[in-house]
Amino acid sequence: MSDASLNTTSYENEAGFGDFFALLKPRVMSLVVFTAFVGLLVAPVPVHPIIGFAAILFIAIGGGASGALNMWWEADVDALMKRTRKRPIPAGKVTAGEAKAFGLTLAVMAVVMLGLAANFVAAGLLAFTIFFYVVVYTMGLKRRTPQNIVIGGAAGAFPPMIGWAVATGGISIESVLMFSIIFMWTPPHFWSLALFMNDDYTKAGIPMLPVTHGRRVTRAHILIYTLLLAPVAVGAGFTSIGGPVYLTASVLLNAWFITGAVKIWRRSEEAAVADKYAAERKFFRISLLYLFLHFGALLAEGVLRNFGMEGW
Amino acid sequence: MAIVKEHEIHRRRFGRNAGVGLALLAFVVLVYGMTVAKMQSGDMMEAADHSPRISMTPEVPSE
CATH class of the missing domain: 1.10.357.140 (UbiA prenyltransferase)
Structure with a gap:
């Protein structure tokens, strides 16, 4: 060879x-x-x-x-x-x-x-x-x-x-409410990401809301879904899985989340470009924390219940 | 390219095989653990052995 x-x-x-x-x-x-x-x-x-x-x-x-x-x-x-x-x-x-x-x-x-x-x-x-x-x-x-x-x-x-x-x-009302929290949370979470990652989605031809309807409409949609999410999230606090810990956390977190969504809604595109979408990036990070802390609070209620401290 | 006994690809393949091996081992341990847990919880442990047994037959309502 x-x-x-x-x-x-x-x-x-x-x-x-x-x-x-x-x-x-x-x-x-x-x-x-x-x-x-x-x-x-x-x-x-x-x-x-x-x-x-x-x-x-x-x-x-x-x-x-x-x-x-x-x-x-x-x-x-x-x-x-x-x-x-x-x-x-x-x-x-x-x-x-x-x-x-x-x-x-x-x-x-x-x-x-x-x-x-x-x-x-x-x-x-x-x-x-x-x-x-x-x-x-x-x-x-x-x-x-x-x-x-x-x-x-x-x-x-x-x-x-x-x-x-x-x-x-x-399946019961409690599990449907936990489902609804994540379901209603997903649009504001992903649309805030899409606001500052728009170029990627445009290039790939994926019809994300900012690509098809523009950023102005997306900002309005983020606010609407955030407002719809709040009663669902707070409402879960009045069921058997909720309690004072969850309810307090949920009210505070929703106030924080809605404030962020209003800020995004009122921002002009020029202001967003000028600071490289700082508010949108912050809102995206808040959204991650929002979900983590809601389920963390539910977990806390579950643990307290195991120690005999019933929520309601 | 020099011919060497141990090429980087061998390490990568070993890593992959070891990973699959460990995953399978973990699966066996998990199924064993689940079996023990289910038996401890008092789940159904009797199965049909082709002969009628009072504990396996449906209750007859008393008159």
Whole structure:
């Protein structure tokens, strides 16, 4: 043999374990884990710690699987946006087919295992969440309508409801209210992001509200949804999962959030450009804190209840 | 390109295989833990063994 050559390009980009983990969107998964955990803990039925742990894990894997399927479908637009360009598929680490197989396998496994570990109401809700996120939001709405995140936000709102179903085996007003808080919170959260990331969405051709209707309309929509969110969030405080701690936190947080939304609504585009969307960026950060502290307060009420300090 | 025994790709593949191995091991431990938890909680532990058994048959209403 006189010649030997190695094809170095074929494996230089080969995926490591971390690349497959990145397909699961770990940051989104952390929100799923936290809200599902709160939903499970505030429920009036105690769950064995191991069963609770396993259920949260399978909910997280189900959420991660829908993330992988989303990346499979979105690989072409992900390559165009600065925020998503380094994801495993556009970076060439994982092929779209691998991501699809990985996502489907994990999705089926998560749903079946959640059914066996907890109950089939929770498993059914998880299956519906995955279907809603992948088929309804990613394949159906995202590239077609500026209302994409309003309807698609439901997918992110299901985890506390699934957590509640793991414990109780059903659906009730409390779990619907936890769902509604996240559902109503999603539009102002994502639209504030879209206000200062508009260029990315324009380039990718995704019809986010600032792209299709302009920033003025988006600012008004942020305010409207923030005002609609407040009674839902405060209202949860009067149910069995609420209490004085939650109610105080919720009133203060909603006052803060509405103040921020009014500020955004009154701002002119010139002022926003001049300070590089400082108020919009701040509102986005506040929105993350808003959701975290609301569920944190629900968790606090749940813990207090376990120590015999009933909320109401 | 020099031919070396250990290429970076070998470490990456080992990492991937070790990750899958650990994930599978964790899954086995989890299923075992769940089984113990379910039995401790007094969930249904009897299964049909092809012969009628009083604890497995439906109650007959008394007259």
